[in-house]
Amino acid sequence: MPSLTIDGTQATVESGSTVLDAAKKLGIEIPTLCHHEHLLPYGACRLCTVEITQRGATRLQAACAYPAEEGISVRTNSSRILKGRKLMMHFLLSRCPDVPAVRKKAAEFGITRPRFAPKNEKCILCGMCVRVCNEVLGASAIGFADRGIFRRVEPAFAQPSEACLGCGACTFVCPTGHIQMESQTRDFWRDKLGAEQRQCRYARMGLVAHKVCPRSFQCQKCEVDQAMEETLKTHPAFVARPVERKLPVTIEEFTVMPQLYFAKNHLWLKRLDGKVKVGIDDFARKVISRVDDIVMPSAGDTLSRGEAVWELRSGGRTLSLRTPLGGRLIDVNTDLLTDPSLATKDPYYRGWLALVWPREEEWRETAGRLQSGRAAEDWFASEAERLYHWSEPAGKAMAADGGRLIPDLPGKLSETQWKALTGAFFADV
Amino acid sequence: MKIRTMNDLYAARQAGIASLYPAKTKFTVSTATCGLATGARPVLDAVKEEARALGADLIVSQAGCIGFCEVEPVVLVYCAPGLTLVYKEMNAEKARELVREIMKGNAKSEWALCKILVNGTTDGKPAGPSRETARWLELASGIPAIEDVGFYRKQMKIALRNCGFIDPNNIEEYIARGGYTTLHKVLSQMPPERVIGEIKESGLRGRGGAGFPTGMKWEFCRKAPGDEKFIICNADEGDPGAYMDRSILEGDPHSVLEGMIMGAFAIGASQGIIYVRNEYPLAIENLTTAIRTAEARGLLGRDILGSGFSFAIKLSRGAGAFVCGEETSLMASVEGRTGEPRQRPPFPAQKGLWSKPTNINNVETWANVPEILARGGKWYAGIGSEKSKGTKVFSVVGKVKNTGLVEVPMGISLREIVFDIGGGILDGRKFKAVQTGGPSGGCIPERLLDVPVDYEKLTETGAIMGSGGMIVMDDRTCMVDVARYFLDFLKEESCGKCVPCREGIHRMLELLENICQGKGAEGDIELLEDIGAAVKDFSLCALGGTSPNPVLTTIKYFRNEYEAHIKDHKCPAGVCRALISYSISKEKCTGCGACVKVCPAEAISGEKKKPHALSPAKCIKCGACEETCKFGAVLVT
């Protein structure tokens, strides 16, 4: 637990805290505008700028994003800081002279009138709407457009977004009232969906199983909706956190990606417009530990399902993998030729193995044998169980110790033992 | 064929020497972007055609830029063992004649810029001077040696060592000049710690602008825990007025690749990325060829030079965003996102590309690395000033006679660069300032011209070393307008994320626009200083943090110009339109009518051969007449 000094007072905080967290703990107030407790540090408004002294050097940094490191000394109220903050506030008020929240904040700094030519904007570009939509909803329906003085917040092409859940979290977090659920968006939803499909936002966020909206998405006028919001005491998005449906899940010690399909021999598949990307899953990665050589077919080859096409080598052992999917191999990951260990360093992303183009019926047939979503999680759990209790026929070697996989397994098993292990977990497609 | 042993390298080197220093006459046309823009393509075609027409037994080759862009298109003629004659300001017609004359044994001295006699020790040992060399030296006796040409006299080429002299698409010519030979030594004999040690000893500092010690940066990255590490070459040369990186990438791409491989080995990286501006099509083309060739020859990819070390390089193209020169934005861009910077720490050496330890250096830094490791850190540290070692490349441009790329030892004075190398100010006008460091830098006035080129000393002036742009300004350059210009540039180049940069730049720009229009008010200068100080302090990244520099330095050194605009409503340099007017001098005007033709507003009238008159009411102050008049008859007041 790092300990630091803020305005002369010592504080010990949990590791991972920011300077702003530490100041809060000490009851020292630092002004913020773009900070939100449920969102990642962003550091755009710069109101929380403080002086940080570390190893004799003093720098100005945003308290909201600066880690509370051991031994640093923080000043939150030097005249340099106060003068700069005041100017930042002038910038904001001159940008949005008519926004009550900005006026109120400015008043705290003793500023009542814009110092520069007013821009009459409504938005201070704090990014909270964009961030909540991305970090909490996982929808990314709105984003930033353009840059510099032309930067703005909008959905793509400034048109209602199909990715929008209509949850209203952006409106909820917006400090200036700039973001409104426009009637346009509601109309878009209403026109797009038949009456039966008009799911209540609570259903869309996964908080209730199924509920049809009776109010044309006028949630403020919906008694049920408002009652629920009252009970939750915050916006439902922060309770539901729909983004988690898209985030990796850890099953025992294995990472499972929710949007991928998994084959029985621990390869993942991702369908991209008819073509399918294939790579090894985290289970295979942990078992093989670190690939130091790889044999791959060449792009252009035709693969048939069940054919052994990849050989991953590690610690003198080889893991032979069959393809769960037949089709034309349109590309292979040539990065693996320079650095085969990429397959184990980043198995779900940059370490993919192949891009296969199956015929439609081939895909349909294969897909039936693949696991995904909740079923994949259950399957990983059972595979983990099986692995933890696995021992080779003679019963001498095991793969796990104390409920965790033994590191650098390939180097620790004999050839026979390794064959037995891979036969048990990687043979079947 | 893959190069795996010292013998293989030797064979490649022999092939390179044969093509660099052939037994026949060789014409080399500089076809870098600056050459092409002045007509190198027709020159190249003309040389080829004339050689064919004459049935002459000569070789025609291409190379990058020799730095003296002012005299492009340039043709190099290798006429005898060890001797190269350099011809300037060529065109197709002259090129044809040159071929004829050379083949006749005439040196055509009046067209020559200089001669280069290679002494064989610094230059890959070509065939030594022969009787033929002596004969041509006699013929070329009227041509000055390169060391005696003002533009080159004080230069010392390390980063630019090969530019203009080798065919960038011929890896063997690079090897002939010592290329990849040091790599072999590094991979086979030097442990990574020693490589870092040499770089540390050399005192090399980042040439991209901030000047962080390169060896230390490498060490941080080497020591950072991580199963995967990256090397990045920042080739997003963004500072307007700086183009040394383009020249190196176009003229000597392998020097950058070799430097990166060495760095990767030292740090323990397996993948490198070159982030290059999309506005540099030729650099992209030559780099692509260089990477492909290096791969084919076993100098990139798996098991480089049979050492067991593997490293690959990929190109990532920028898409028109100045902020992507900032390292955290650059990495965001490589990851396929918008180029928005993020707070440091964590620094890239801890958490960089894909959150893995990453080392970023710019093109010029990488190009220096092979030469430092070839000749030793101590050698490099012997060049330059106390805290700034080695050489630095500058692009000397603007209102100066000899524009071009110059590489000079650190510690040389600005005056020497502008006057001795640059040849002084154009049209005999008066020097006013030199701008260094692009939008992050500042304008240095005449009284500080003796300041040595050194990271600390330049920072003391309020400017910065930056990536090496040096824009020379004369008394017809308005310093308020220059400050306004940089902010106008930055208002769209800022990513717009943080308040001080986005709003502060805009507010400073508004003030400067008003001043330039004669609408400035008392107190504006002080307000600019206040905003500048806060934007420096509060910005998220270096783009914002350095953005007030052009404003603050012009106020510091040219406050009287600001005051003239605000109090007297005058632009002393005659630039700010709202504050100037044009007229025609009755004495100087010859009535040639050239100005009438170019005037878009039909504001000038007069009889032929009699002094013309300009109607102030119609004049839109575009300056076309002034630019066109050959007699200096258009007056600006």
Place this chain on the structure above:
Amino acid sequence: MPAEASLPKLVDEIVERHRYEDYALVGILQDLQKELRWLPREVLRQVADRLDVPLSRVYAIATFYKAFSLKPRGKHLMLSCQGTACHVRGGARILENVERQLGVKTGETTRDGQFTVEKVRCVGCCSLAPVVMINADTHGRLTSDKLMKIIKKYE
């Protein structure tokens, strides 16, 4: 520019060339911009769909980087360099001249679809300032007079 019907095919080809890597987004849009000279909405939608990334991210990139255009560009792209060396040697005047001669403002395309005029921050040809780049050709040491002749060559 390819015919309407082959547009989706082109997008697929380019996305496939980049191996469906979402981190190649900037490169993918560059290749498309090069082929089409602009990025129509349906193209951006298709890219987002094929890479399985949010459309807002594709849109943010397409508007953030200035190499991309969301409006059709003319047959010739004229980039007027506004680097510092060009500025002190009259780059702004050259740009005004271009605007006047072609009858468009910066960022616009001539009515006949021949030219689009844009400014660029520096093309690295500072020794030849002022400079304009037309398509891939760089023209240096410009004067108003010289520029008129050059424009005529492209018409």
